[in-house]
Amino acid sequence: MASTELGARLKQFRQQQLTQTALADKLHVSRQTISSWETGRNQPDISTITQLAALYAVPVDTLLRADAGTAATTKRIDRYSTSLLLVLLGIFLVERVTQLSTFPGFYWIDFLILLLMGLLVNLGLAPRYPNVWTIRVHWTGLTIFAILSLISGSVNAFNMGFGLMTTCQFGGLVVVIVLVRKYWHYRSTKTR
Structure with a gap:
């Protein structure tokens, strides 16, 4: 070196x-x-x-x-995460526009959309400011999104209707699968 x-x-x-x-x-x-x-x-x-x-x-x-240096951050927050967030954002936006729901249901979906947009902004900052906090914010934000989506979809929070309820459950389930996959990948590379 x-x-x-x-x-x-x-x-x-x-x-x-x-x-x-x-x-x-x-x-x-x-x-x-x-x-x-x-x-x-x-x-x-x-x-x-x-x-x-x-x-x-x-x-x-x-x-x-x-x-x-910056490669470590971009390795940990890979392009797969960006694709996941963009796909989820697209699905939630389409569902927001096409489904019928109550105003509180729409506000809840708007909150989840803003959370996804915040995570995308965090990913945009990751290469510029490579540190552990950017990574922690990303994975903590994804975990919060998954929990909120699954719970709100399962209990049909705010009487949001079947379409938005299913979208919340689907989005939360996909993020849980990604988080579990990432955790097992992290564990397997840590033991090597």
Whole structure:
């Protein structure tokens, strides 16, 4: 690993959150030390790299490996997730327009549509701001969407009618399947 690659990654993560002076204060080093790390003149020791990883909320591998920067985020939140959200958004929009329901039922579907749109915006931000929080927001949001969809569809919340009720159940079930699949994939790669 060339020290300039490490320096570039350190600079990339630092610029998302802090100035050189602010980071130097947090690590109890001089601003010039931070600058020398980022330009590749020197490298931080392993304990400092661990502190930096904790500060930026990323794994240590993300700081050390050349292929672990933004690629790590896009690997964890893959294109499959974007396709899933777009398909679900399309289904919910079509159902919103074509089905008859009560006003509270429509408001509920509008809320679920806004939740899907928020998750899509989060996916759009993931490559630009690669950190653990973007990934956590994505998977937590999907879990909340699945729970709300399944419960509201199962109890026919707000008397939304058969079409919207079925759409909620279907959307929630699909997301649950994706979450279980992703969890098992995560577990299998973690044990290797």
